[in-house]
Each structure stands twice: as C-alpha cells, then as structure tokens.
Amino acid sequence: MAKQGTLLVVDDNRNILTSLQYLLEEYFQQVITLNSPVTIPSLLQREAIDVVLLDMNFSSGINSGNEGLYWLREIKRLRPQIQVVLFTAYADINLAVTGLKDGATDFIVKPWDNAKLVQTLQEAYAKARGNEKKGKQASQPTEKSSMYWGNSSVIRPLRLLVEKVSTTDANILITGENGTGKDMLAREIHRLSPRRNGPMVAVDMGAITESLFESELFGHVKGSFTDAHTDRVGRFEAADGGTLFLDEIANLPYHLQAKLLTVIQKRYFIKVGSNTPQPTNIRLICATNRNLDEMVHNGEFREDLLYRINTIHLHIPALRERKEDILPLAQRFLEQYNQQYLRTLTGFSADAEQRLLNYPWYGNIRELQHTIEKAVILSDGNLLKAENLQLAEVSGQDAPATHEESKEDTPLQTLDEMEKNLVKKAIEQCDGNLSQAAAQLGITRQTLYNKMKRHGI
Numbered sequence: 001m002a003k004q005g006t007l008l009v010v011d012d013n014r015n016i017l018t019s020l021q022y023l024l025e026e027y028f029q030q031v032i033t034l035n036s037p038v039t040i041p042s043l044l045q046r047e048a049i050d051v052v053l054l055d056m057n058f059s060s061g062i063n064s065g066n067e068g069l070y071w072l073r074e075i076k077r078l079r080p081q082i083q084v085v086l087f088t089a090y091a092d093i094n095l096a097v098t099g100l101k102d103g104a105t106d107f108i109v110k111p112w113d114n115a116k117l118v119q120t121l122q123e124a125y126a127k128a129r130g131n132e133k134k135g136k137q138a139s140q141p142t143e144k145s146s147m148y149w150g151n152s153s154v155i156r157p158l159r160l161l162v163e164k165v166s167t168t169d170a171n172i173l174i175t176g177e178n179g180t181g182k183d184m185l186a187r188e189i190h191r192l193s194p195r196r197n198g199p200m201v202a203v204d205m206g207a208i209t210e211s212l213f214e215s216e217l218f219g220h221v222k223g224s225f226t227d228a229h230t231d232r233v234g235r236f237e238a239a240d241g242g243t244l245f246l247d248e249i250a251n252l253p254y255h256l257q258a259k260l261l262t263v264i265q266k267r268y269f270i271k272v273g274s275n276t277p278q279p280t281n282i283r284l285i286c287a288t289n290r291n292l293d294e295m296v297h298n299g300e301f302r303e304d305l306l307y308r309i310n311t312i313h314l315h316i317p318a319l320r321e322r323k324e325d326i327l328p329l330a331q332r333f334l335e336q337y338n339q340q341y342l343r344t345l346t347g348f349s350a351d352a353e354q355r356l357l358n359y360p361w362y363g364n365i366r367e368l369q370h371t372i373e374k375a376v377i378l379s380d381g382n383l384l385k386a387e388n389l390q391l392a393e394v395s396g397q398d399a400p401a402t403h404e405e406s407k408e409d410t411p412l413q414t415l416d417e418m419e420k421n422l423v424k425k426a427i428e429q430c431d432g433n434l435s436q437a438a439a440q441l442g443i444t445r446q447t448l449y450n451k452m453k454r455h456g457i
C-alpha cells in the first residue's frame with residue numbers, strides 16, 4: 001500500500017520517539033516527532049497534519065494525564081479535523097474515556113503492540129480523510145455572505161487569490177481606496193478560513209490613542225497604572241484562535257510600529273504590568289488606503305513591519321476601475337433597500353443606469369450604497385430614475401470640476417453640496433488618509449467619518 005498522510009508523534013521520551021519514527025515511516029508518508037507539546041500550535045500552522053499520536057503525561061512525576069487532555073483540546077480547537085490518538089503508559093480507562101469524550105479518536109496503552117498501533121493510526125488516518133471529504137461540505141461556511149464579488153476582469157483574479165489564501169494562516173495586507181470594501185473582504189477571508197468559528201476582532205488603529213496602544217492591544221493587569229482598576233483583555237488575546245484585523249494600519253505612529261512588529265515576530269505578547277509572555281494564536285489581516293511602499297520610502301512606515309504584514313497583498317480596485325460591477329451592485333442594494341423600506345422598485349431607468357455608469361464614485365461602494373439607499377427612499381413608481389439618484393452631473397472624463405473650471409455662471413451649490421465636495425476634495429488631496437483630511441478640514445476624525453456617512457462618501 002502506498003504511504004500516505006502526515007503523522008505527528010508527541011512524546012517526551014526521546015527513545016520512544018526514535019523507535020516510533022523508525023516503525024511508522026514504513027506506513028506514513030511523513031512522520032514528524034516532537035518531544036514537547038508546547039510547539040504544537042505553531043507546528044499546526046505550518047504543517048497539514050492528519051493524525052496526532054499524543055502522549056498523556058509530559059511532566060515527569062506528574063502522571064495525571066491532564067497535560068495530555070489539555071493538548072488534545074487545543075489540537076481539536078485549532079484543527080478540529082485532525083484525528084488524535086492518545087498514548088498512555090497507564091491502562092487508565094477513566095482518563096481514556098474523558099479523552100474520547102473530548103474528541104480523541106482512540107487510545108493506545110504503553111507498552112504497545114506494533115501491529116495494533118499501526119492499525120489504530122491507519123484507521124485514524126482513514127477517518128481523517130473521510131472527515132476531510134465530509135468536512136469539505138460541513139466546513140463550507142454556512143452563514144451567507146453579504147459580499148458581492150462581481151464579475152469584472154479585475155476582480156476575478158483577486159477572488160481566486162482570496163479563495164486560495166483564506167484557508168492558510170498567511171498574514172494578509174488589503175489595500176484600496178476608501179469604501180472599496182477592505183473591511184468586508186477581511187471578514188469574508190475570516191468566514192472562509194478554518195478559523196471561522198473563532199473570534200474576528202477588528203481594531204481601528206487610527207482610533208487608538210498612543211498612550212493606550214499597548215493596553216488596548218496586549219491588555220494590562222490590575223494596578224499596572226493609575227486607571228487600571230481591573231485586568232484588561234487586549235485585542236490580541238480577544239482574537240485568540242481567530243482573526244485579528246488591524247484597520248488603518250498606516251495610522252500607527254512610527255515608534256509604536258516596532259512594538260507591533262515584535263509581537264508578530266515572536267508570536268507572544270506581554271500584558272502591561274506583567275512579566276509573563278503569553279503566546280498568540282491569531283491570523284493577522286491589516287488594511288490601509290495609503291501606499292505603504294511610499295511611506296517606507298519617506299521613512300514613515302517600518303520596512304520590516306511591512307515585510308511581516310504583507311505576506312499576501314490583496315488590492316481592491318476602485319469602483320470606477322470595475323465598471324461592469326456597478327449595475328449588478330446597484331441592483332443588489334436596490335433589492336436590499338426595497339425590503340428595508342418596503343418599496344416595490346424593480347430596477348433602474350435607462351438614464352439612471354447611464355448616470356450610475358458615468359459617475360466617478362470616489363467614495364466607491366460605500367458611496368454607491370448610500371446613493372441607492374437615499375434614492376429608494378425618495379422614489380415612487382417601479383423604476384428608479386436618474387433624478388432620484390441626486391448625483392452631480394460629471395463632465396468629460398468623470399473629473400470633478402476644478403477651480404479653474406468653476407465659472408461665475410456655474411449654478412450655485414447648496415451648503416450641503418459644498419460640504420460634500422469639500423470633504424471629498426480633502427480626502428483626495430490627502431490620498432485617502434482620513435486623519436490628515438480631518439486635520440486639513442479642522443475637524444476630528446470621528447466628525448469626518450460622520451460627514452462621510454451622511455454624504456454617502
């Protein structure tokens with residue numbers, strides 16, 4: 001029979017490991033041995049393990065089996081599809097039963113019988129394969145995604161790449177203009193990943209004050225500073241077993257970037273006021289609308305951090321670069337708001353479609369969504385018309401009017417329109433950096449967000 005499958009053997013007795021490796025290599029394609037369980041989580045991230053043969057007693061002198069049970073639960077939590085066979089020196093039926101209840105496939109008592117051991121492990125492998133097939137269906141995300149991919153030629157390769165990398169633990173950097181759907185894509189990746197049952201924790205790096213950066217991200221222990229009245233769980237800890245999404249990563253001040261880098265590299269963090277390193281088990285996704293290469297070039301972003309966070313770089317194109325997707329997206333929003341506002345609109349008039357296609361959508365999908373929402377509220381009849389969209393006419397190549405073009409005979413704008421245009425302009429001038437745009441407008445970031453939301457930018 002051809003050798004198949006990857007087997008991990010964990011036992012603190014090196015002699016046992018050597019003899020098992022020798023025996024089991026005859027039957028399995030790959031046999032990995034570990035003499036301590038502490039590196040199991042990092043190994044599971046690197047290797048596609050099918051079966052684990054797990055010793056129950058690691059610390060000499062303490063033969064309670066509890067450490068084995070702990071690692072069994074960890075393995076099942078991290079990779080539920082892996083089959084775990086328990087390996088115990090004591091024919092302790094109670095312990096084995098507890099292990100079986102906790103998800104172990106079977107157990108083997110030491111000293112073992114070679115033939116029985118091989119047979120048990122092969123059966124576990126067959127189960128892993130069977131599970132994988134069933135698991136493929138069962139592991140398909142059940143919850144429906146609200147993300148619309150579209151079918152434009154620029155989106156298709158992105159989608160393929162996302163489907164490929166979602167199943168891995170690779171760090172991902174998502175870039176794209178405001179409102180292109182970076183947050184939505186991060187959530188979609190989590191939904192498609194084996195971590196989907198774990199937490200998805202999103203952090204807006206622009207909203208975290210410098211003084212509380214460490215406490216927010218890594219947590220703190222009670223009494224570590226004046227206001228630390230209780231222990232606090234940081235975002236890294238909250239995201240354990242799941243995905244940590246650091247939005248607006250470019251807004252992290254330079255001197256704090258090193259602290260983040262250290263945790264990503266070492267895969268452990270230390271709470272403020274504590275000395276104990278805590279291992280992290282997260283999948284990291286970062287997003288920004290800034291050009292990080294340029295920021296590295298200007299000395300504003302650490303190159304080593306960029307290198308760490310962008311193992312996979314996913315760029316979402318602006319909506320005006322994927323025109324084929326505008327109408328299908330608009331139709332989806334129409335249906336969504338039809339339901340929400342109890343309307344019976346069936347589609348768009350020809351001039352409305354034309355207006356949607358010609359508009360530059362600097363606020364991307366967010367702007368489109370808000371535009372359709374307002375239009376649905378304002379419309380009556382069955383078709384949504386161009387005038388319901390309330391979009392400013394755009395001349396020529398979709399360019400917004402410049403100062404030079406605004407002649408005296410240009411119709412007066414309402415204050416609201418002026419504010420909308422000003423906000424857009426500030427965002428454009430600051431290359432999408434909302435903190436800078438807010439500073440330029442003399443308002444807080446939160447106020448800017450509120451205005452963007454109100455104007456559908």
Ligand SMILES: Nc1ncnc2c1ncn2[C@@H]1O[C@H](COP(=O)(O)OP(=O)(O)OP(=O)(O)O)[C@@H](O)[C@H]1O
Nearest residue numbers: 146147148149177178179180181182183184365366
């Ligand atoms: N592919 C999509 N399908 C459906 N809705 C989408 C899609 N992409 C974005 N949206 C909607 O557009 C809005 C903006 O999306 P999102 O917040 O993900 O963008 P973003 O790029 O993270 O924005 P920002 O840069 O401002 O943080 C959300 O309301 C989201 O629901």
